[in-house]
Amino acid sequence: MRDSVIRVENISLDFPLVASGLRGLVSTVVGVISPSRRRNFRALDQIDLDIKEGEVFGVIGNNGCGKSTLLRSIAGIYTPDKGRVLVSGRPFLLAGLGTGFSDQLSGRQNAHLYGSMLGHSKQVIDEALPEIIEYSELDEFIDRQLKTYSSGMKARLGLAVASTMQPDVLLIDEVLGVGDPIFKEKSKLRIQKMVEGASTVVIVSHSFGLLSDICSRILLLEKGRIKCLGTPQESIDAYYGR
Numbered sequence: 001m002r003d004s005v006i007r008v009e010n011i012s013l014d015f016p017l018v019a020s021g022l023r024g025l026v027s028t029v030v031g032v033i034s035p036s037r038r039r040n041f042r043a044l045d046q047i048d049l050d051i052k053e054g055e056v057f058g059v060i061g062n063n064g065c066g067k068s069t070l071l072r073s074i075a076g077i078y079t080p081d082k083g084r085v086l087v088s089g090r091p092f093l094l095a096g097l098g099t100g101f102s103d104q105l106s107g108r109q110n111a112h113l114y115g116s117m118l119g120h121s122k123q124v125i126d127e128a129l130p131e132i133i134e135y136s137e138l139d140e141f142i143d144r145q146l147k148t149y150s151s152g153m154k155a156r157l158g159l160a161v162a163s164t165m166q167p168d169v170l171l172i173d174e175v176l177g178v179g180d181p182i183f184k185e186k187s188k189l190r191i192q193k194m195v196e197g198a199s200t201v202v203i204v205s206h207s208f209g210l211l212s213d214i215c216s217r218i219l220l221l222e223k224g225r226i227k228c229l230g231t232p233q234e235s236i237d238a239y240y241g242r
Contacts, residue, residue, distance in 0.1 A: 002052040002053045002054060002055070003052065003053050003088070004050050004051065004052055004053075004088070005051055005052060005053045005055075005087065005088045005089060005168070005169060005200040006049065006050075006051035006057075006074055006085070006086070006087050006088075006091075006169065006200065006202070007049070007050055007051075007085070007086040007087075008047055008048060008049040008050075008051075008070075008073070008074065008083070008085050009048060009083045009084050009085070009086070010046055010047070010048045010082070010083040011044055011046075011047050011048075011073060011080035011082060011083035011084065011085060012042065012044055012045050012046055012047075012080060012081055012082040012083060013042075013043050013044040013069060013073060013078060013080045013081055014040035014041065014042050014043065014081050015040065015041045015043050016039065016040055016041075017039040017040060017041050042224050043066050043069045043224050044066050044069055044070060044073065044080070044224045045223075045224040045225045046083075046225065046226075047066075047070065047083075047224075047225075047226060048083075048226075049219065049229075051200060051202065052200070053088075053200055054195050054196075054199070054200060055195075055200055055201075055216050055217070056191060056192075056195055056200075056201045056203065056214050056215045056216055057200075057201070057202045057203070057215060057216070057217055057218075057219070058202075058203050058204075058205065058211040058214075058215035058217070058218035058219065058232065058235075059071070059202065059203065059204045059218070059219045059221065060204075060205070060206070060208065060211065060218055060219070060220050060221070060235060060236070060239055061220055061221035061222060061227075061239070062222070065221040065222055065223060065224065066221050066223075066224040067173075067204045067221055068095070068173055068174075068204060069224075070204075070221070071093060071095070071171045071173050071202065071204055072093065072095075073085055074087060074091060074169075074171060074202065075091050075092075075093040075171055076091065077093070087169060088168070088169075089167075089168025089169050089200075090118075090119065090167060090168055090169070091167070091168070091169040091170075091171055092117070092118055092162060092167035092169065092170055092171065093171045093173065094158050094159065094162045094170065094171065094172050094173065094175055095171075095172075095173035095174075095175070101113070101114070101146050101154065101157075101158070102146065103145065103146045103147035104145060104146075104147070105145065105146060106142065106143045106144060106145055106146070107136075107138050107141060107142040107143065107144065107146060107149070107153075107157055108129065108142050108143055110146055110157065110161075111125065111129060111132050111142075111157065111160075111161050112125050114158065114161040114162065114165075115128070115161060115165055118161075118162075118165045118167055120165055124165075125165075128164045128165060131160075131164050132157075132160045132161055132164050133160075135156075135159075135160040135163070135164065135186070135190070136153075136156040136157045136159075136160035137156060138153060138156065138157060141153065152183065155175050155183075156183060158175060159172075159175060159187060159190065163190045163191070163193075163194055166194060166197055166199055167199065168199060168200065169199070169200050169201075169202070170194065170199055170200070170201045170202070171201075171202050172201065172202070172203045172204065172205075173204045174204055174205060174206070184207070184210060187210075188210060188213055188214050191203075191214055192214060203215070208232075208236050208239075211232060211236075212232040212233070212236065215232050217229065217230065217231065217232070217235075218230070218231070218232045218234075218235035218236065219235065220235040220238050220239050
C-alpha cells in the first residue's frame with residue numbers, strides 16, 4: 001500500500017465578511033474590538049482527505065465552493081481554524097496564470113525564479129532550461145519580458161518549470177484549462193510522467209475530460225463541504241446531479 005503524502009484532518013476555515021467603503025471599515029474596526037460581532041464566511045467545512053504517493057487527485061465544484069482555498073491550505077498559505085494539514089515533502093503551488101512570476105523579467109529569468117522557489121540551485125536550473133524551453137515551445141520568446149506573453153504562454157512556462165523540476169507535491173489551480181488542445185494533451189502526458197517519478201499531483205480544473213483521463217479520484221466540493229469523493233465518473237456524475 002502506498003504511503004500517504006497529504007493528510008487533511010477535518011479542517012475548517014472561515015473568512016471574515018467585509019463590506020466595501022466606509023461601512024466595511026466600520027465593520028472591520030468593530031470586529032477587531034469585539035470578535036463576537038464579526039461575521040464570517042465558512043470557506044471549508046470539516047474536510048477530511050488522505051492522498052497517496054504518486055496519486056493524481058482532482059478537485060471540482062462550482063465557483064466559490066472552496067477549491068482554491070483547499071489547495072492553498074495544502075500549500076500552507078492558509079492556516080485552518082480547525083483541524084490540520086500534514087504534507088510529506090515540499091508542496092509547490094502553480095496557481096492562475098503566472099502567479100509568482102514578474103512581468104518585468106524575461107521568461108528565462110522567471111524560470112530561474114520559479115526553480116529557486118522549488119529549492120534548486122542556478123546550476124541545476126541552467127541544466128534544465130533546454131528541456132523547459134522545448135516543452136513550453138517558447139523558443140525565441142524565452143528572453144522577452146513576461147508582459148509580452150499571452151495567457152497560454154505563461155501557463156506553458158509555469159507548467160514546464162514545475163514539471164521539469166519535479167516537486168514532491170505539485171498543486172495545480174486551473175492552469176490546465178488554458179491553451180490549445182495540443183498543449184492540453186502535452187500537459188496530460190507530462191503529469192503522467194511526473195506520477196511515474198513518484199510525484200503527487202492535486203489538480204483543480206473545470207476541464208472534466210482531462211481530469212477523467214489522468215485522475216485516480218476526484219473530490220466534488222459544494223459550499224465548502226465534501227459532496228462526493230470517488231472515481232472520476234462518480235464525482236462528475238454527482239456534479240451534474242446524475
